[in-house]
Amino acid sequence: EAEVAQSPRYKITEKSQAVAFWCDPISGHATLYWYRQILGQGPELLVQFQDESVVDDSQLPKDRFSAERLKGVDSTLKIQPAELGDSAMYLCASSFGGGTSGSLLGGIIQYFGAGTRLSVL
Amino acid sequence: GENVEQHPSTLSVQEGDSAVIKCTYSDSASNYFPWYKQELGKRPQLIIDIRSNVGEKKDQRIAVTLNKTAKHFSLHITETQPEDSAVYFCAASIAVGAGGTSYGKLTFGQGTILTVHP
Numbered sequence: 001e002a003e004v005a006q007s008p009r010y011k012i013t014e015k016s017q018a019v020a021f022w023c024d025p026i027s028g029h030a031t032l033y034w035y036r037q038i039l040g041q042g043p044e045l046l047v048q049f050q051d052e053s054v055v056d057d058s059q060l061p062k063d064r065f066s067a068e069r070l071k072g073v074d075s076t077l078k079i080q081p082a083e084l085g086d087s088a089m090y091l092c093a094s095s096f097g098g099g100t101s102g103s104l105l106g107g108i109i110q111y112f113g114a115g116t117r118l119s120v121l
Numbered sequence: 122g123e124n125v126e127q128h129p130s131t132l133s134v135q136e137g138d139s140a141v142i143k144c145t146y147s148d149s150a151s152n153y154f155p156w157y158k159q160e161l162g163k164r165p166q167l168i169i170d171i172r173s174n175v176g177e178k179k180d181q182r183i184a185v186t187l188n189k190t191a192k193h194f195s196l197h198i199t200e201t202q203p204e205d206s207a208v209y210f211c212a213a214s215i216a217v218g219a220g221g222t223s224y225g226k227l228t229f230g231q232g233t234i235l236t237v238h239p
Contacts, residue, residue, distance in 0.1 A: 110225070
């Protein structure tokens with residue numbers, strides 16, 4: 001069964017350093033999401049891509065976070081500089097997506113990767 | 122924006138009992154409501170979902186009910202087993218926006234830690 005791949009699984013860094021996370025969605029999935037999950041809470045959306053375009057980054061702290069999906073396939077999320085409060089699980093998800101209503105309800109299911117657990121010291 | 126409240130935050134049951142988790146949402150435009158199960162250290166996995174044109178959906182021991190008027194939906198697990206122990210998240214989204222565009226952003230509840238005692 002195809003899965004969303006993420007790396008690294010764990011990352012320990014010192015504050016003010018730069019970190020980057022990588023995500024490879026399920027093949028053929030047009031929509032890619034980055035979520036942040038603080039321990040004991042539900043995931044919160046940081047950024048959503050439709051192919052290579054950002055469709056929602058309203059919750060992304062743009063002064064330090066950036067995300068790209070240059071060829072509309074895999075994606076990178078970067079934090080520079082990292083702060084103590086950035087310690088969390090970073091989850092990537094993908095869905096088939098689509099732009100026409102006929103296929104939307106089937107394409108809306110989001111499949112999650114195993115995540116990258118970030119610890120900022 | 123959408124706000125999803127989930128209760129209870131922890132739930133402890135004996136094996137074989139039923140478990141019920143409840144969620145409320147704020148945005149009447151939301152029309153897709155999935156439930157995810159997340160075991161410790163693992164990825165969230167979809168266990169069941171419901172669209173707003175349906176009031177109830179069942180899959181073996183798991184069922185979800187939706188009350189659009191009251192804007193709440195619930196997960197029901199019958200004949201619980203120890204392997205059901207996990208964190209369960211409800212979520213809400215607008216699956217189809219204006220002009221037929223897919224949005225799909227999920228707003229999650231805070232999660233319920235379910236423990237099933239043998």
